[in-house]
Amino acid sequence: MPAEAVVDLDAIAGNAAVLRERLGTAQLMAVVKADGYGHGAVPAARAALAGGASWLGVAHVHEALALRRAGITAPVLAWLLTPGLDLAAAVAADVDLSVAAPWALAEVVAAARATGRTASIHLELDTGMSRGGASPQRWADLLDAVAGHVAEGSVRVRGTWAHFASADAPGDPSVDAQLDVFAAAVATARARGVDPGLLHHANSPAALLVPRARLDLARCGIALYGLSPAPAAAPAARLGLVPAMTLTARLAHVRPVPAGVGVSYGLTHVVPRATTLGLVPVGYGDGLPRHASTVPGPAAAVLVGGRRRPVLGRVCMDQVVVDLGGDEPAPGAPVVLFGAGQAAGRPEEPTAQDWAEAAGTIAYEVVTRIGPRVPRRWTGAAA
Numbered sequence: 001m002p003a004e005a006v007v008d009l010d011a012i013a014g015n016a017a018v019l020r021e022r023l024g025t026a027q028l029m030a031v032v033k034a035d036g037y038g039h040g041a042v043p044a045a046r047a048a049l050a051g052g053a054s055w056l057g058v059a060h061v062h063e064a065l066a067l068r069r070a071g072i073t074a075p076v077l078a079w080l081l082t083p084g085l086d087l088a089a090a091v092a093a094d095v096d097l098s099v100a101a102p103w104a105l106a107e108v109v110a111a112a113r114a115t116g117r118t119a120s121i122h123l124e125l126d127t128g129m130s131r132g133g134a135s136p137q138r139w140a141d142l143l144d145a146v147a148g149h150v151a152e153g154s155v156r157v158r159g160t161w162a163h164f165a166s167a168d169a170p171g172d173p174s175v176d177a178q179l180d181v182f183a184a185a186v187a188t189a190r191a192r193g194v195d196p197g198l199l200h201h202a203n204s205p206a207a208l209l210v211p212r213a214r215l216d217l218a219r220c221g222i223a224l225y226g227l228s229p230a231p232a233a234a235p236a237a238r239l240g241l242v243p244a245m246t247l248t249a250r251l252a253h254v255r256p257v258p259a260g261v262g263v264s265y266g267l268t269h270v271v272p273r274a275t276t277l278g279l280v281p282v283g284y285g286d287g288l289p290r291h292a293s294t295v296p297g298p299a300a301a302v303l304v305g306g307r308r309r310p311v312l313g314r315v316c317m318d319q320v321v322v323d324l325g326g327d328e329p330a331p332g333a334p335v336v337l338f339g340a341g342q343a344a345g346r347p348e349e350p351t352a353q354d355w356a357e358a359a360g361t362i363a364y365e366v367v368t369r370i371g372p373r374v375p376r377r378w379t380g381a382a383a
């Protein structure tokens with residue numbers, strides 16, 4: 001294969017163990033949505049469970065059902081419902097469903113009745129991010145509707161949850177404000193006779209950096225994959241996290257060029273002095289961010305022969321050109337586009353975080369977007 005994403009399942013299990021230790025008595029929900037942030041949802045889920053996670057979380061019902069089809073029996077929550085889904089399949093497969101509005105409650109109740117089972121739900125409140133969740137003004141009405149269905153046995157409330165807007169910015173006042181709104185909403189639930197179940201608000205940054213936010217359960221994604229949710233304040237290596245995905249390729253072409261030649265589409269980069277160029281057969285068609293070639297700031301780089309080689313000019317659909325600085329490694333020489341880097345004692349090796357900075361985005365996007373053209377290979381004891 002011209003390129004491959006190697007996923008170290010021991011790293012995922014180890015990162016889960018690091019999170020579990022940070023969480024104290026709180027449980028860990030391993031978030032494996034979007035194919036486990038590109039790492040493979042099923043193997044990532046198994047590795048996280050082996051490392052101490054006790055819950056799995058996904059956005060979509062179909063993602064939860066895929067975990068069940070693979071034989072995974074751990075509790076799974078799917079939190080992004082849209083009207084008209086086959087929720088009976090979810091209830092029959094023992095998938096917990098998030099409810100933020102009366103229409104969702106009605107559809108879950110209908111699914112429970114159709115299957116003759118009690119559906120497990122997690123009530124979602126908006127505590128200040130203004131994305132999903134019931135508005136605080138509609139919370140009491142939602143609770144009253146839920147209470148009726150709990151009494152008749154069609155639903156049980158297994159959890160109550162919300163999501164942070166800015167937990168990756170240490171000390172941001174919105175974090176405490178959101179927790180205060182959450183605490184008040186939990187009190188309202190109890191006052192109206194609804195047991196809120198497991199309380200969960202934290203994502204990776206909150207789980208790692210905000211002890212007060214850990215509650216009963218924390219939903220962690222990015223940290224599980226070994227990338228820091230707050231890279232400026234707390235780099236992955238300092239958090240004890242090891243990036244799990246290594247994107248590799250082999251040099252397709254190596255050749256010398258004289259000073260003054262332009263490189264790649266638009267000839268946006270002109271080499272200032274004679275050098276050698278390497279062709280890496282990976283591009284935006286594989287999910288490499290094209291912005292890495294157009295955002296001002298540090299250039300993206302790859303590792304060849306133990307050294308960082310900067311990307312020159314634009315990222316193409318299938319390939320990028322790198323500056324080999326006069327070296328002439330053989331075509332076929334191994335290339336690491338990104339890997340564990342410093343966290344694995346390889347400071348020269350670029351990381352997904354480095355690519356994110358070059359592209360003006362976050363490492364979440366870099367790994368999640370590595371596309372289906374790149375085959376995955378899983379390594380480690382859990383593979």
Ligand SMILES: *Cc1c(COP(=O)(O)O)cnc(C)c1O
Nearest residue numbers: 031163203204205219220221222
């Ligand atoms: C994606 C997601 C998470 C995980 O966030 P990380 O920052 O990757 O830990 C947690 N909760 C919800 C609702 C999410 O959408």
